[in-house]
């Protein structure tokens with residue numbers, strides 16, 4: 001049995017006639033092959049760049065995920081702080097209103113005390129005048145003999 005390669009060499013012969021269509025197609029095939037090889041080389045370069053950039057890309061991606069989580073945490077903390085600030089503000093306003101109300105009540109009570117004291121002083125003065133009246137003392141001496149009351153006090 002003859003070797004396949006030797007068979008091919010023996011059977012293959014150069015074309016002697018002109019085949020313009022085939023020549024043209026062949027030339028276009030060569031040109032297309034060159035373009036294909038060029039495109040392939042560009043693709044390989046781009047793939048290599050892509051693969052080379054992958055660690056950076058993965059790192060950036062991981063950092064983005066981490067930063068997002070930190071942002072979410074910070075947002076949650078911020079929202080919580082806002083709620084607590086609003087609550088503290090409401091409590092401060094409530095305490096301030098209660099203090100103002102208590103102060104108003106205290107001022108009112110003081111004014112009433114001053115008024116009552118003035119009335120009491122006036123009533124005492126009237127009582128002192130009335131009990132020291134000579135007609136009252138004379139009537140008391142008749143109706144209540146041997147009584148220590150002198151018009152001012154019963155315990156002199």
Ligand SMILES: [Zn+2]
Nearest residue numbers: 140144147149
């Ligand atoms: Zn008396």
